[in-house]
Amino acid sequence: MITIISGTNRPGSNTRKVAAHVQGNYHLLGVKSQLLDLAELPPEIFAPTSYEQKPLGFEKFTDPILASDGLVIVTPEYNGGVPGILKYFIDMLPFPESFEQRPVCFVGLAAGIWGALRPVEQLQAIFGYRNAYIYPERVFIPGIGKLLDESGQFDSPDMERRLGKQAEGFVGFVESLRGKKLRGPVSGS
Numbered sequence: 001m002i003t004i005i006s007g008t009n010r011p012g013s014n015t016r017k018v019a020a021h022v023q024g025n026y027h028l029l030g031v032k033s034q035l036l037d038l039a040e041l042p043p044e045i046f047a048p049t050s051y052e053q054k055p056l057g058f059e060k061f062t063d064p065i066l067a068s069d070g071l072v073i074v075t076p077e078y079n080g081g082v083p084g085i086l087k088y089f090i091d092m093l094p095f096p097e098s099f100e101q102r103p104v105c106f107v108g109l110a111a112g113i114w115g116a117l118r119p120v121e122q123l124q125a126i127f128g129y130r131n132a133y134i135y136p137e138r139v140f141i142p143g144i145g146k147l148l149d150e151s152g153q154f155d156s157p158d159m160e161r162r163l164g165k166q167a168e169g170f171v172g173f174v175e176s177l178r179g180k181k182l183r184g185p186v187s188g189s
Contacts, residue, residue: 002026002033002174002182003068007075007086009039014144017152018109019074021160025167030183034064038085045092054092065093069182070103070174071132075119076144077110082119090126099127103174105135105166115140135173139166 004026006019019035026033042057044050054062065071075086093099104127108116120138127134139162141147147156154160171182 004072006037009085074107077116099130099132103133109141109144115142
């Protein structure tokens with residue numbers, strides 16, 4: 001199982017649209033996947049008491065992370081860095097088992113020309129610290145506002161190709177590290 005994290009809680013975000021594309025690529029490969037949307041975090045997680053006792057609604061996020069064979073983080077760039085909600089989410093997850101020896105890869109998107117290079121590099125440092133296995137092929141999506149049409153589809157076949165290539169490579173990376181096959185028959189839509 002691959003878990004895809006949409007790294008913002010902004011309603012109607014481009015991050016969520018890109019995360020859906022990423023999930024579609026894993027579906028095409030016959031790999032089970034799930035999407036965690038940080039816009040659906042339970043409000044109770046923001047109470048100061050959450051550091052000691054996580055609310056029950058947070059299990060909807062913790063359990064998939066802990067059961068996942070690999071993680072794909074889709075992050076926007078906010079003010080030159082990782083969205084605060086994504087960092088907070090990472091901080092709230094169980095330590096060390098959430099990321100310890102778990103394969104992870106990154107997709108960054110931004111309105112600017114660097115396609116979220118800075119937040120992806122920040123996340124690589126965080127996940128490296130947490131002993132995750134970092135897949136080296138990152139995808140950066142600059143000028144995201146000009147790449148998605150009104151229905152949220154990419155106008156660029158190159159972007160679809162790059163995301164598909166990353167998914168294919170990441171599946172092989174996860175399979176080799178986990179010693180198990182992730183691909184199954186591709187089911188109907």
